[in-house]
Amino acid sequence: MKKWFAVILILNLMIGGLTGCAKKASEHPQPSGQIxxxxxxxxxxxxxxxxxxxxxxxxxxxxxxxxxxxxxxxxxxxxxxxxxxxxxxxxxxxxxxxxxxxxxxxxxxxxxxxxxxxxxxxxxxxxxxxxxxxxxxxxxxxxxxxxxxxxxxxxxxxTAINLKADKPVIKVNALDQPAGNIIINEATKDGFSASAPEGVLKLSLPNGVVFARDPKVFYNGYEVNNIKIDAGGRGKDFIQWQGKNIASFNDTLLEKIEISSIAYNVDPRLTPKDIVVEVSGQVLTGPGGSTSTIASIANAIARSLTGGSASFVVGSTKARINGEAIDMDVAPYMQDNRVYVPLRFAANALGVSDNNIMWDQTNQTITLVKGDSAVQFKIGNKSMLLNGVSVNMDVAPRLDGNRVMLPIGWMAQAFGAAVTWDEGKQTISLAY
The missing domain is CATH 2.60.40 (Immunoglobulin-like)
Structure with a gap:
């Protein structure tokens, strides 16, 4: 009898223990479908x-x-x-x-x-x-x-901003090409931030296109002058505006930033295409915000415009202009790794007529006019004026005896002509 009582007692203890464990585990049941x-x-x-x-x-x-x-x-x-x-x-x-x-x-x-x-x-x-x-x-x-x-x-x-821009046609292999103004409108009343540590608005250009000169920036119609140009290793390929220098942006109005007087120098190797400007900066994203591109817009179309051609051979008085054989009294030559061509023949090759070639003996300057482009060179000076804007060259025009010799490559670029060089034949060819 005692033996059976002991067995029953042990079974009761085991069952009670298991029941207690089950109750303890169910105190925090996993919610199921009732959340x-x-x-x-x-x-x-x-x-x-x-x-x-x-x-x-x-x-x-x-x-x-x-x-x-x-x-x-x-x-x-x-x-x-x-x-x-x-x-x-x-x-x-x-x-x-x-x-x-x-x-x-x-x-x-x-x-x-x-x-x-x-x-x-x-x-x-x-x-x-x-x-x-x-x-x-x-x-x-x-x-x-x-x-x-x-x-x-x-x-x-x-979105912080809405972009607008005109899109004029510009030439491949040309200097100081006017591009469209870019207008940046706030899309929300506090889209612009002046409290970012850098306060930068940045416009970046594609490879092969650089800023020819400093543009102008207007904030709500008022011109600001705190523009920073950064060479970036390829020329003036982006601009930064230190927006923090404005006392404060107005969070109760939709504001506008306009970038005008934009001009590009376009590389001859650029494939004709839209010139797309990327817009970024913490003026748009706020303190600690992304510095990646926020938006982009095209403000020019690069095109290869052809209307004439010419070729000159170093050391030869024979040339071809628009398919016609021409005899020159002075042969082109190579100096400082640049091809020099007599003034009148170089100008005619680029479509400049004789009456638009002006030589100033006193000031030693040469002015060439074609359409809306005016280019001025000065003997011995490595700067040329393109529509009044100074452009640095790596060589200077020369006066050999009584003949003005001009670096044909720089002339071609000023008038938007494409230039190719055949080393084997020592021939420089132009197309515009």
Whole structure:
């Protein structure tokens, strides 16, 4: 009898122990299909593409039962990234441990088991918005073992600017070609930011195109002169405007920046195409914002314009202009790795008539006029004037005896002609 009592007692203890274990595990059941998500504290304005350190809405996540320790909530955004910032110690009620992954597009919160609550108001780190983010609602997609699912709007994205520009035709292999003005209008009332550390508005050009001179910048109709030209290794290929030097931008008005008096020098190797200007800078994206291209616009069309041709052979008095054989009294020669051609023949080869060739004996200057282009050279001077603008050359015009000899390559570029050089035949050819 005692033996049976002992067996029954042991069985009762085992069953009671198992029952106790089952009850203990069910104190924090995993929520299943009974979670509601509410968006709170939505930002009161849209954020511009490329901006940084922006706050988002919070998500109030409520379950039917307490969240189990170790359960996770995962949040993913596609047009922005989460910042690795320290959230306040009292944020997220026991979900304070988080990790970033998926190139910071995703964040995972883990329940530490300290709160035992059925609800959490999820506070996110700040975000950096992609420069090419889709305009409109920024949504977060929820997942994880806690059972929260669905997509929710936590911010709105807008563009900082709208661009406008004229698009005149310019010549390949030509200097000081007037391009279209670029107008940058705010798309939102605080699209321009003067508080960025650099306060830079940057216009970048494609390879083969450089700024011929400093453009002008107007802010709401008033000219500003704080322009910085950067050589960038290929000539004046981008400009920067230090917008922070304006006392402040007006956040209550839609403002306008206009860049005018733009002119380009175009490389002869450039393939005829639209000249697309890329616009970037923290004047548009704000402090800490992206410095990548925000928007782009074409303000010129480069074309190869042909209307005549000529060829000269170094050391020969025989030349061809528009297919006609020409005899010269002086042969072209090579000096400092540049081909020099007698003035009148060089000018005629580029379509300049004799009555538009002017020689000033006193000042030792040569002025050539063709259409709306006026080019002036000075004997012994490595600068030429193209429509009144000084252009540096690497060689100077020469006076040999009583003959003016001009560097034909620089002349051709001034009038927009293409130049090719045949080393074997010692022949320089022009086409315009």
């Amino acid at each position: 509601t998500v509410t968006v709170t504290d939505m930002p009161n304005k849209a954020y511009v593409q490329g901006s940084a350190n922006k706050t988002t809405a919070k998500l109030e996540i409520k379950a039917a039962a307490k969240f189990a320790p170790g359960s996770t909530i995962e949040a993913t955004i596609t047009d922005a990234v989460w910042n690795q910032v320290q959230l306040p110690g009292n944020a997220n009620q026991g979900w304070t441990n988080f990790e970033l992954y998926n190139d910071n597009h995703s964040i995972r919160f883990t329940q530490s088991g300290e709160s035992g609550l059925e609800m959490v108001t999820l506070v996110f780190p700040t975000i950096n918005i992609d420069v090419d983010a889709s305009l409109g609602d920024l949504k977060v997609a929820l997942g994880g073992t806690a059972g929260a699912t669905g997509e929710y709007v936590i911010a709105a994205i807008t």
